[in-house]
Amino acid sequence: MNHADYRRTAVALVLAAYAGMPGVDAVMLGGSTARGDADRWSDVEVGVFWARPPTMAERLAPAPSVRAGTPEGGRSPWFDYLSVDGLAIDVEHALSSAVEETLDLVLDACVPDADGLGLLKGLVDGREVGGRRPELVERWQRRAATYPRGLAIAIVERDGAIDKFWRCQMLAERDNPMLLAREFLRITHQMLAVLHAVNRRYSGHVLAFKRLDAMEAELVHAPRELARRLREVFTAPPPVAGEVLRELVEETYDVIETQLPEVDVAPLRARFRTTRTPIGPAD
Incomplete structure (x- = not known):
């Protein structure tokens, strides 16, 4: 049994x-x-x-x-x-x-x-x-x-607005893995909510994503090797993990452009790419 x-x-x-x-x-x-x-x-x-x-x-x-x-x-x-x-x-x-x-x-x-x-x-x-x-x-x-197309668009427009990615570099430099993990979780949760919507799959909270390989199999339209790369975000050294996450989000925007062309992805990308320049001498 x-x-x-x-x-x-x-x-x-x-x-x-x-x-x-x-x-x-x-x-x-x-x-x-x-x-x-x-x-x-x-x-x-x-x-x-x-x-x-x-x-x-x-x-x-x-x-x-x-x-x-x-x-x-x-x-x-x-x-x-x-x-x-x-x-x-x-x-x-x-x-x-x-x-x-x-x-x-x-x-x-x-x-x-x-x-x-x-x-x-x-x-x-x-x-x-x-x-x-x-x-x-x-x-x-x-x-x-x-699954209504209008619902997919509403979720993408809401959760696709991923901001303050620059915090990941800040928290890595501050050697604060706890807050860095929280930022990674926030961003991946928004990204996965978007990918579920694009694929017309319902998801309500972060626990909906607890089986990564099964989730990847359901998401036909998604970045390649999604499960492996998500694990890397939470296990690789911070600079590598941040770069993997950045690539995943950018590829998610590519998926939106292909599958939901009525969504204006440009402002979502601009918001994600917004940075904050450190002031003062490098440590």
């Missing part, structure tokens, strides 16, 4: 318990367990879609132990972190009506909301839908299957 099958079996009773609860429209298994690429470090992601706001007791009833939970009340979604025999289960509860509103916002209005993009990725990855109204999730998945 592989890691995904093990997790699928371990949470089957939890899924069934949620699916049978009053007020639950649908339940969905998500993340790496649903995709089939879980490893021994993987949590299990579960989506529970409600016709009405759930109580805290309802949210926590299906699992024998709880690591943490968001407070009862407030706006959808709510998050709970459960455990079954030591296996972590991350449960996202959402009102079905809120999901509809999010899809309208992201897919129809083309607003690149990070949480909304994360929801769409979860829907695309999701499997084994149960509950009283599984057709709801199936309909959402059909909507999500068409």
Whole structure:
């Protein structure tokens, strides 16, 4: 039994318990367990879609132990972190009506909301839908299957505006690897968000990029040897790493020009290339 099958079996009773609860429209298994690429470090992601706001007791009833939970009340979604025999289960509860509103916002209005993009990725990855109204999730998945060109353009125009690259040289000269790594992460996150949009792939946050080789295989339009070069950014000496990252971003702009010609890449390149000249004698 592989890691995904093990997790699928371990949470089957939890899924069934949620699916049978009053007020639950649908339940969905998500993340790496649903995709089939879980490893021994993987949590299990579960989506529970409600016709009405759930109580805290309802949210926590299906699992024998709880690591943490968001407070009862407030706006959808709510998050709970459960455990079954030591296996972590991350449960996202959402009102079905809120999901509809999010899809309208992201897919129809083309607003690149990070949480909304994360929801769409979860829907695309999701499997084994149960509950009283599984057709709801199936309909959402059909909507999500068409990635709007307008959404891709909005993400590229927002995340393609990568600025202050000169900080990388500054932090390298200051021998501050902690802040340099933070800058590298900021820039790579923006770059990867752009590449996902160009390739019509949903991504919501940095954890969406945790499997670099699998990600590279999905991104048909991308700089060559993307995974290897990304690893080099975070493992090579700072001057080399900075140059690798600079080349990756410039090649990403090349990809935009080819795949989304309606985006004006010139101001994005100019912003990225803006530098700051050190003042005073060299150290």
